[in-house]
Amino acid sequence: MEDKTKQSTPYPLRMSEDLRSKLEDEANKIGRSLHAEIITRLEKSFDKNENTPEEKIHEFFKIIDDLIAKNLKLSELLDAKIQDVEKVNKKQGRV
Template identity: 35%
Template sequence: MSEKKPEEHRISAIPPFGLRMLPDLRRRVEEAAAENGRSLNAEIVNRLERSFLGNKLLAAAGGSEKERPPIENMYEVVKILYEVMDKAKELEDRGEYSPENMRKAVAEMPSLRHSLDKKP
């Protein structure tokens, strides 16, 4: 039997929010939504949630938005960042998110260990 969602989490209880965006941005978000099998709304919400998780990750690492590591391979950095954010979302969904748990999870990620082993 499925668990009932709290009233504030039901779709019917969430008031609509109008959003203006440039046509090119809308097209890119629609393409991403289709690729990810999500509605336009779900894609926007997912991307917003990830942006907030990014801030949590910076705080957990003891950094700030102003501190940026040197970037040599942007694709690799973005790929790893998405993996880390997925792990943070997974921990948060299970109610297990904490800076300590996040540090442990990140330390166990093979792609991150491989990248950290590389010397500049």
């Protein structure tokens, strides 16, 4: 396991003023330093459990497609049952 208390060699990071401003704003909102915000965001980029927005959208549409397919199957089963009941009713003169 890594020793997180060990200091690493500083790494100068160049970024645009606009990006720095955005990062500082986000860090200030939750009470983090700019350094902590950058480190947190970089660590999250390696998190295998965190899906990108595109992956989340793809997963959402897959769920919707599955639900539509299940709904169609249920609809077909219901139609078949209705036809069966109508046939029985017709035979028994209830129609």
